[in-house]
Amino acid sequence: MTAGRTGRKRPTISDVAKRAGVTKGAVSRALNNGTGVSSGTRERIRQAAVELGWSPSYAARALNGKPLGTIGLVVRRPPEILDFDAFFASFLSGIESVLSGEEHATVIRFVPDAHTEAATYERLFNDRFVDGFLVTDLRVDDERPAMLRRLGAPAVVVGAPEGSSDFPTITNDSEDAIRGLVRHLVAGGHRRIAHVQGDPGMLHALQRRWHWEKAARDAGVDPGPVEYGSYTIEGGAQATERILALPERPTAIFYGSDLMAIGGYSVLGDAGLSIPGDMAVAGFDDIALASFTSPPLTTVRSKHRALGSAGARLLLDMLKGQEAPASTTLGGELQIRESAG
Amino acid sequence: MTAGRTGRKRPTISDVAKRAGVTKGAVSRALNNGTGVSSGTRERIRQAAVELGWSPSYAARALNGKPLGTIGLVVRRPPEILDFDAFFASFLSGIESVLSGEEHATVIRFVPDAHTEAATYERLFNDRFVDGFLVTDLRVDDERPAMLRRLGAPAVVVGAPEGSSDFPTITNDSEDAIRGLVRHLVAGGHRRIAHVQGDPGMLHALQRRWHWEKAARDAGVDPGPVEYGSYTIEGGAQATERILALPERPTAIFYGSDLMAIGGYSVLGDAGLSIPGDMAVAGFDDIALASFTSPPLTTVRSKHRALGSAGARLLLDMLKGQEAPASTTLGGELQIRESAG
Known part of the structure; x- marks a missing residue:
């Protein structure tokens, strides 16, 4: 039932309908308690879903009334930074300020190394835990944008990447x-x-x-x-x-x-x-x-919090199928107080 | 496919097997690509799952190799507290320090009011987003323990509750x-x-x-x-x-x-x-x-971080079916520096 395969696009309800040789409506009906769909059709749909690695749970979320969506944040730093670093708690606060008004939750995982990081992105997306990612803490020669492209995962990159980006970026x-x-x-x-x-x-x-x-x-x-x-x-x-x-x-x-x-x-x-x-x-x-x-x-x-809220807003727009601007820039602001004369 | 009903225990694979009149092994095989199970049996299992509101996705996670589990944290406070309050970022840091070494992620949702709070607990659990909750920020006359009992959700209460608690507690x-x-x-x-x-x-x-x-x-x-x-x-x-x-x-x-x-x-x-x-x-x-x-x-x-790590550790133990101590107490520690003479 788990997709778990890298390098493939996440199958959609259309893919399942196509493979089972039925309409999307039939797939929906089959999921919604099976009324109006013959037992043979239901079985074909189920088989197609299994073959494609398509998760009924994901579809069930989307088909049963308002879905509860999720945004993923994978952080390759010691979890202690939540305590000590000024960025993460504020950034998360900005994300939550947008999601709390929407039907979305945040899935967070701290990872210790590059291997676990890659596996976590893949798993969260392929197992349908997460609809899209906010990618932050860009590193020199960061391999994540290419990996997310391979997964076919929607993403917003927070921070200025080196060179151009395939994903919409929010830059401070x-x-x-x-x-x-x-x-x-x-x-x-x-x-x-x-x-x-x-x-x-x-x-x-x-x-x-x-x-x-x-x-x-x-x-x-x-x-x-x-x-x-x-x-x-x-x-x-x-x-x-x-x-x-x-x-x-x-x-x-x-x-x-x-x-x-x-x-x-x-x-x-x-x-x-x-x-x-x-x-x-x-x-x-x-x-x-x-x-x-x-x-x-x-x-x-x-503007850490604004980076979080703008990133979350942009990702939600993308998940809703709206066009996202390729890059959004927030300016810093000099705050002159007393310590620098 | 969504359970979505309050007041009922989350159905288990045993409930499904019982209702379909088959063994648990047959349910597992049916999920794992259907080998060794007749089409009629598969259909009976599917029907039983739908009737019980049992999510194949949850089972699939548990049946397909190592599951990626999730712990839920629903916070009824303005998301800004992540920025301003000393507790949450540290507490979360403690949770993540345990989960990063386990196959678990955290699902977080900030909610604005009591109504959304109750709906969020229910939905996260009934839709299988979350395997169990860490309940914090206990209020006077807190209604959450009773609600989580009705949902049948595993939970650890962090903070001293008033009176006795049905859930294991971690107290500072x-x-x-x-x-x-x-x-x-x-x-x-x-x-x-x-x-x-x-x-x-x-x-x-x-x-x-x-x-x-x-x-x-x-x-x-x-x-x-x-x-x-x-x-x-x-x-x-x-x-x-x-x-x-x-x-x-x-x-x-x-x-x-x-x-x-x-x-x-x-x-x-x-x-x-x-x-x-x-x-x-x-x-x-x-x-x-x-x-x-x-x-x-x-x-x-x-010990905010220790509260988070002890709470996460305890909840993971419960999810693995281990006996949890009814209450765990961490002591505060006086730090005498210079500001109080």
């Missing part, structure tokens, strides 16, 4: 906001601006770094030192310690996430350095807490 | 840790300790308040004023403003969550009050950030 473009931040720092007299980068394997971490580098060069300033902070509070704290130990200490630090910046606050405070007087600090994300740190954190607002 | 008992906190404050000379309570409709908010009241009385101190902070940073800030405006200002505040305490930090800082010198502050949760606030926050560690 923070280039202008990061440029605005660097200009603000340079206007404040800063000539040596460090960057604390998140996970180097993640495209979004690279993109923030590229935007900062380009903005610095365009403002006539050499991009300062880069340290890695792995997107965690602790990582941000350790990166800050390394920056403070440099022979030529920068006067400003742009952290690739607010949490890393908060780790930085703690180390700067322990070192007796005032913010922004001794060190200007800026973050990225604009988490709820950013306005409540002392001093309030200047940061680039990334 | 913070009474001792809160008592330790109050003693610590009283030993430090505090006689007027305020409390900022979360949502008054939530049992966990009430329980934290009761523990604080009892601990204060037992320490020979009148429980100080109570303000409500709705478990948000902003709510904690506003509650702190109201406390500061009181004619008899307390010298210590115990917040029902770390986020509310962080809202308090901001208001106390703006009022020029030092922590803990002018006002001792304690929180509840021990979120990752609590050690990075300035000063680091004294708080009661609530």
Whole structure:
């Protein structure tokens, strides 16, 4: 009863009707208690469904009144990031804000490695657990778009892919906001601006770094030192310690996430350095807490929740058979508070 | 093909076999491509399945090699809490840490009201989207345990229910840790300790308040004023403003969550009050950030992630037919840092 075969399109009720040599209406009637369909026809339909790997349950959902649909989210990161990373909880919150008003639920699975990741996408789709996917956390040389094409799975890619994408994309473009931040720092007299980068394997971490580098060069300033902070509070704290130990200490630090910046606050405070007087600090994300740190954190607002809600909305539209725009871009927003002068 | 009827137990493969007058083996064979079963028998089995509202897809999952199981989480709160509340993201992280190693995914749905909540539990279970539920955020007079009994759904209740429970429960008992906190404050000379309570409709908010009241009385101190902070940073800030405006200002505040305490930090800082010198502050949760606030926050560690992982583990055991302990209790832990003297 399970399809479980890779590389094949998910069969539809039309495929079953065609193979059984009956109308789609007959397939529906056969599913809906069998009235008006002979026993022989029912058996042919059942046989066709089995041969095609077509799941009656999926059809039953679609045939018995309003279906409850599902959107899948497969995350290849330690489940702890839900606790520590600013993106996922917000992103999920945005998805749920759309689905709670629709007849849809979210199916989530965290996976430890590439093998389980691929198997999970395949299984969730082929076993009809999931109608389509939101694909996030794009990696350098990400193999998922090609795999989802082979499965024939509807998907929306969240984040800027490298090159072009076969799937509709929702992108958070923070280039202008990061440029605005660097200009603000340079206007404040800063000539040596460090960057604390998140996970180097993640495209979004690279993109923030590229935007900062380009903005610095365009403002006539050499991009300062880069340290890695792995997107965690602790990582941000350790990166800050390394920056403070440099022979030529920068006067400003742009952290690739607010949490890393908060780790930085703690180390700067322990070192007796005032913010922004001794060190200007800026973050990225604009988490709820950013306005409540002392001093309030200047940061680039990334619309995590809007990415989730726009992604879910777009995927629902696709599942309903509507045309989806190839790409949608949300802009970042510079939030100037007190930490960067 | 959908059961969709309330108040009935989910039919099993045995029920189908009994009704069709065949063995369970025959039902399995009929599902597995029909070999070794006559066409008449197959039809009788199909008919029995339809009459009982038994879903072949559910059985197919169980019969075709390793099943991919699902655990359901229905949350009747605004999806924004994923962003703002310390509990949910951590709890989910704990669930996922168990499921990622098992062949299980999580199905999540946020619902806006009681009606949708009940319909969602029913539908997720009767349509075989979900094998069992983790029930959290227990309310005063919660109607869900009775409803899940009627559905015949396996469930684990997370949080202390009022009275006894038909379902296994996982409880976070913070009474001792809160008592330790109050003693610590009283030993430090505090006689007027305020409390900022979360949502008054939530049992966990009430329980934290009761523990604080009892601990204060037992320490020979009148429980100080109570303000409500709705478990948000902003709510904690506003509650702190109201406390500061009181004619008899307390010298210590115990917040029902770390986020509310962080809202308090901001208001106390703006009022020029030092922590803990002018006002001792304690929180509840021990979120990752609590050690990075300035000063680091004294708080009661609530094992959100452990609640999620223990709940998921217990529910998986139940689904595998193992006996579950009626109740499991995790203790809170007092984390003394600097904010409460």
